[in-house]
Amino acid sequence: MAKSPIFILFSLIITFTVTNSFSIENPTDRRILVLLDDLALKSSHSIFFNSLESRGFDLDFKLSDDPKIALQRYGQYLYDALILFTPNSERFGGNLDVAGILEFVDSGKDLIVAADSSASDLIRNVAAECGVDFDEDPSAMVIDHGSYAVSGTEGDHTLIAADDFVQADVLLGNTKIEAPVLFKGIGHSVNPANSLVLKVLSASPSAYSANPKSKLSSPPSLSGSSISLVSVVQARNNARVVFSGSLDLFSNKFFKSPVQKAGSSNKYEKSGNQQFVTELSKWVFHERGHLKAVNVRHHRVGETEEPAIYRINDDLEYLVEIYEWSGSSWEPYVANDVQVQFYMMSPYVLKTMSSDKKGLYLASFKVPDVYGVFQFKVEYQRLGYTSLSLAKQIPVRPFRHNEYERFIPTAFPYYGASFSTMAGFLIFSFVYLYSK
Known part of the structure; x- marks a missing residue:
């Protein structure tokens, strides 16, 4: 049966809409699905959402129980990232579930999850699958009698002034966050053996997780600096995930609130929440810390053409250009820890590459006195940056009979x-x- 021109045109429009976003030339997420428990969050957290829209993001707001929720259509994802401000939702609308969210992340997409003390099993399961374990007590909150935020009433010290940030400019920007971050919610733990999960904001040594309305009958399951308030995950496919134990962390109220940490004479007119959340969102949506490698090449010293085969004891050069996405353009990436391996079953050569500070990295070395099929390998993994995995195969031959000295x-x-x-x-x- 022949398809009508209108149907064909509609299909082309859908295909263009689905595919015209995340790309090598522009890796920043653009289309973001925001799921909310209540549409009132759209106004109570408007500063955060407006900051995203001002940076060029296209936000699509939906209630968590909307029956029309769909992450993909015709086998293509409709969104580049997902924000879950749905701590109380027991299930999502449409065909979205935990497996769908994990598949979304496994495809290289990004995710922000905000919970609170009433976090549902759905949110807990998503976090657990990513290596983050929220406190199992459904009534528990993070309490800190030493680093609470000073207010008019003493309260139960569940409003925390946290300032134990991770020391990584790629995650939180080059500008130091001076004011503490206001936090009120649930704590979580991360497995220290899991290299993919990193605590970005930790509780103080005096903090613990418990029900603030009841007395402690046994030692708390989470206490001290082992409590993570905000954590990030960077998967092996470079997908990025943020877990926050507080939905209020993103709210207008906390953004604008003055803050003074207990025991400190410093009083700030504005908390560090807005700067902290803005910088962290730049990282999770690939506006910072995204690397690409181009113009990978190698040749003998003194030559420019890439040979099909090397001879043992040849002197060669390996070159690669590495750039970092700044949110609007590709800038030269400058580091002193990029290494190249000349590899066959095990690395015969491991050389740190020199940089010209303009993105070009170079290593010169002699081919080992071993013939076989080798690989040039660059496996670059650095905290907060997308990983680079480069491999190029090249055979190495021995001397011919007429190439030996007489x-x-x-x-x-x-x-x-x-x-x-x-x-x-x-x-x-x-x-x-x-x-x-």
Whole structure:
């Protein structure tokens, strides 16, 4: 059955809409689905949402139980990132579930999850699958009698002034966050053996997780600096995820509130929440810390053409250009820890590459005295940056029979022994034949 022109045009429009976003040339997320428990959050957290829209993001707001929720259509994802401000939702509308969210992340998309003390099993399961474990007590909150935020009433010290930030400019920007961050919610733990999960904002040593309305009958399951308030995950496919134990962390109220940490004389007119959340959102949506490698090449020293095969003991150069996305353009990436391996079953050469500070990295070395099929390998993993994995295969041959030196210095003793034997035989023959 022939398809109508209108149907064909509609299909082309859908295909263009689905595919025209995340790309190598512009890796920043653009289309973001925001799921809310209540549409009132759209106004109570408007500063955060407006900051995203001002940076060029296209936000699509939906209630968590909307039956029309769909992350993909015709096998293509409709969004580049997902924001879950749905701490109380037991299930999502449409066909979205925990498996769908994890598949979304596994495809390389990004995610922000904000919970609170009433976090549902749905949110807890999403976090647990990513290596983050919220406190199992549904009534628990993070309490800190030493680093609470000073207010008019003393309260139960669940409003915390946290300032234990991760020391990584790629995550939180180059500008230091001076004011503490206001936090009120649930704490979580991360497995220290999991290299993919990182605490971005930790509780103070005096903090603990418990029900603020009841007395402690046993030691709390989470306490001290092991409590993470905000954590990030960067998957092996470079997908990025943020977990926050507080939905209020993103609210207008906390953005504008003055803050003074207990025991400190410093009072700030505005909390550090807005700066903290803005900088963290730049990282999770790939406006910062996204690397790409281009113009990977190698050749013999003094040449420019890339050979099809190397000979043992050749002198060669390996070059690659690495750039970092700044949110609007690709800028040269400058580091001193990029290494290249010349690899066959194990690395025969491991060399740190030098940089010209303009994005070009170079390493010069001699081909090992071993022939076979080698690989140039660059496996670059650095905190907060997308990983680079480069591999290029090249065979290495031995010397041909006519490429060896005619007289090898190390063989001179053998040459001498041969000629002395011949000379001795001639002398012996002469003496034997002509003597009486």
